[in-house]
Amino acid sequence: MTLTELIIKTYPELTDKDFGVFGIISLRNDGDGVGDYIEKWEYSKPIPEGLTLGKPSA
Amino acid sequence: MAWQAASSSSGPAFFASRETSLQTVTLGATTKVQFNSEVFDTDNCYDSSTNYRFTPNKAGYYQINATCVVSAGNLTVFRVYIYKNGSYYLGGNDINKNNDAYAGGLVSAVMYFNGSSDYIEIYAAPGGLGAGDIMTSKSTHFSGIWIRS
Numbered sequence: 699m700t701l702t703e704l705i706i707k708t709y710p711e712l713t714d715k716d717f718g719v720f721g722i723i724s725l726r727n728d729g730d731g732v733g734d735y736i737e738k739w740e741y742s743k744p745i746p747e748g749l750t751l752g753k754p755s756a
Numbered sequence: 757m758a759w760q761a762a763s764s765s766s767g768p769a770f771f772a773s774r775e776t777s778l779q780t781v782t783l784g785a786t787t788k789v790q791f792n793s794e795v796f797d798t799d800n801c802y803d804s805s806t807n808y809r810f811t812p813n814k815a816g817y818y819q820i821n822a823t824c825v826v827s828a829g830n831l832t833v834f835r836v837y838i839y840k841n842g843s844y845y846l847g848g849n850d851i852n853k854n855n856d857a858y859a860g861g862l863v864s865a866v867m868y869f870n871g872s873s874d875y876i877e878i879y880a881a882p883g884g885l886g887a888g889d890i891m892t893s894k895s896t897h898f899s900g901i902w903i904r905s
Contacts, residue, residue, distance in 0.1 A: 700782040700783065700784065700785075700885070700886065700887060701782060701784070701785060702782060702783060702784030702785065702885060703885055703886070706885065714784075714832050714833055714883040714884065717784045717883065718784075718786060718835070718881050718883070719786060719837065719844050719847065719881065724786065725782070725784055725785035725786065726785060726786050726787070726879075727781070727782065727785050727786070727787040727788065728788050729779075729787065729788040729789075729790050729808065734782050734785045734787075737786075
């Protein structure tokens with residue numbers, strides 16, 4: 699399950715427009731082996747349990 | 757009257773593309789595109805193996821272009837972005853696919869670089885759920901050329 703799908707599973711009301719540079723949630727992957735991470739979280743509800751904001755250490 | 761030296765009127769130029777394998781991406785995540793094959797790179801300013809970034813060694817204004825083709829089963833929207841020094845700088849056109857399988861995006865701009873630390877990278881932002889692939893060909897390319905100081 700992708701990071702996007704994990705978030706949608708918790709908050710199914712979210713749509714495509716909520717994700718991305720101009721959305722309230724921005725997911726990013728720098729292609730350095732770290733994988734997808736949450737770069738920005740401006741949604742009114744908390745980040746789903748088990749996920750964290752920011753780029754984790756490689 | 758003397759002619760201006762030719763060296764002052766030229767600068768770096770490069771063209772890189774995605775050639776050797778598909779790059780798998782997560783729909784919904786803005787992902788750096790790994791252009792891993794150089795067609796030309798006059799001044800060795802493009803990194804095609806580690807960071808996939810253009811760091812020109814001559815200050816001035818550059819014409820920058822990038823295109824990217826992505827394939828996914830349920831792609832909803834697609835955009836291509838330029839990131840400068842690690843942060844979003846500008847985006848290209850929005851492609852609305854309505855769950856079609858393929859989309860191609862482009863971004864183009866004239867940008868200033870300081871000739872030392874400034875660098876740019878290309879990110880792709882496919883929307884939807886699931887995974888997709890950035891396709892191999894020169895349709896997925898990143899290029900730039902020095903225009904003037």
